[in-house]
Amino acid sequence: MTSMQVVFLVFGAVILLGALMVVISRNLIHAALWLILALAGVAALLVMLEAGFLAVVQVAVYIGAIAILIIFAVMLTRRVMRDSGPQANRNWWVAALAAALVFAGLALLLVQTPGLGTASLPSMGTDTEALVEDLGSALVDVNRYVVPFEIASVLLLAALIGAIVVARPPQAGGGEESQS
Amino acid sequence: MIPLSWYLILSAGMFCLGLYGALARRNAIAILMGIELMLNAVILNVVAFWRYLNPADIAGQVFAVIIFAVAASEAAVGLALIISIYRRRATVVAEEIDMMKW
Numbered sequence: 001m002t003s004m005q006v007v008f009l010v011f012g013a014v015i016l017l018g019a020l021m022v023v024i025s026r027n028l029i030h031a032a033l034w035l036i037l038a039l040a041g042v043a044a045l046l047v048m049l050e051a052g053f054l055a056v057v058q059v060a061v062y063i064g065a066i067a068i069l070i071i072f073a074v075m076l077t078r079r080v081m082r083d084s085g086p087q088a089n090r091n092w093w094v095a096a097l098a099a100a101l102v103f104a105g106l107a108l109l110l111v112q113t114p115g116l117g118t119a120s121l122p123s124m125g126t127d128t129e130a131l132v133e134d135l136g137s138a139l140v141d142v143n144r145y146v147v148p149f150e151i152a153s154v155l156l157l158a159a160l161i162g163a164i165v166v167a168r169p170p171q172a173g174g175g176e177e178s179q180s
Numbered sequence: 181m182i183p184l185s186w187y188l189i190l191s192a193g194m195f196c197l198g199l200y201g202a203l204a205r206r207n208a209i210a211i212l213m214g215i216e217l218m219l220n221a222v223i224l225n226v227v228a229f230w231r232y233l234n235p236a237d238i239a240g241q242v243f244a245v246i247i248f249a250v251a252a253s254e255a256a257v258g259l260a261l262i263i264s265i266y267r268r269r270a271t272v273v274a275e276e277i278d279m280m281k282w
Contacts, residue, residue, distance in 0.1 A: 008182050012190045019194050019217050023201035028209060035213050038194070042220050045187070049231045054223070054244050061248050066216060066255045073209050073259040077266045088204045089275060095203030103196040107189065116185040122235055131238070135245075138238045145242045152249040159253030167260035170267065 008048065015041035028074045036067045053132045187228035195221035208262045208272045212255065219251045 018038030025031040039062045046055040088095075110116055139149045194217060201214025223244050230240020266272055269279075 002181065005182055005186075008186060012186070015190065016193055016197070019197040022213055022217060023197055023205065023210075028207060031210060031213060035216065038217065039220060042194075042224055045190075045224060046227055048182075049187075049227050051227050051231065051241060051244070054227060054241060054248075057245070057248055058220075058223075061252055062216070062220065066252060069255055069259055070209060070213060070216075073262060076263055077209065077272045089206050092204040095200050098203060099196040099200035102199060103192055106192040106196075110185055110188050110192070116183070116188065121181055121232065131241075134238050135241050138242060139245070145239075148242065148246055152246050155253050156249055159257050163256040163260035166257070167263050 004048070008045070011041045011044050011048075014038075015045070029071065032067060032071045032074060035070070036063055039063050039067065050128065052128055053135060184228060184232040187232075188225060191221040191225040191228070194218075194224070206273050206275060208265075208274050208277070209259070211274060212258050212262075215258075216251065216255065219247060219254075223247050 015038050018034045018036075018041060021034035022031050022038065025034060039058065043055045043058040043063070046052075046058055138144045140146055198214045198217030198221060201217065202211050203214075205211050205214065226240055226243045226247070230237075230243075234240065262272055265277055269277065271277065
């Protein structure tokens with residue numbers, strides 16, 4: 001067992017522990033903090049996969065933005081479900097069964113598919129800097145991925161405006177909206 | 181070196197934990213956290229496939245970037261909806277949000 005495998009197993013254990021605590025933790029703030037731990041583990045694995053740019057994006061977008069947004073939302077709404085009452089609904093065992101079945105199916109598929117046990121990394125061909133440069137130019141190249149990129153931009157803009165409109169307090173709209 | 185299947189098994193486990201969280205939790209914010217876990221498992225899966233099978237083609241990383249954008253917009257809109265519902269109904273329990281059921 002090489003040192004890389006040991007590092008992978010440590011980060012994998014951290015990710016699975018964090019993910020497990022996210023779904024079973026009673027306190028939502030604790031769940032959000034465990035979520036940050038799991039996301040940081042994924043960022044470390046992205047570094048091991050030599051996708052450094054994606055690891056930085058993972059830290060900036062997931063840990064920096066989404067996790068903080070979730071913590072804000074928990075704090076704004078936490079009065080109602082402090083720590084009382086069940087945290088899982090009545091059919092939680094069906095959900096656990098479904099998740100276990102999906103995992104068993106995926107594991108069976110992975111075992112049966114040939115070639116997935118390959119441990120040989122193909123060489124990158126270029127260095128990491130050229131790779132990031134290639135990613136940047138591929139996203140704005142007309143012949144490559146400019147359409148998905150622009151659609152993602154429009155989606156982000158729509159989500160931004162939609163979030164502002166939806167989360168606005170009912171009375172703050174002034175006189176122009178008679179509804180609410 | 182690390183076999184590709186290790187990454188795939190790990191992301192499958194992470195996906196299934198997120199699936200359980202999304203299906204079983206009562207709090208709407210906890211459901212969103214489960215969905216974030218699932219999306220992150222998918223990103224890990226895509227990047228592992230890109231690195232092991234075709235690192236010359238940048239398409240794998242483009243996929244991951246698009247998934248990041250979708251996850252960010254989903255979190256923003258979802259949390260805005262939850263806060264709006266909390267203002268009107270004073271609840272974030274998914275079972276009690278039944279205005280559109282009949």
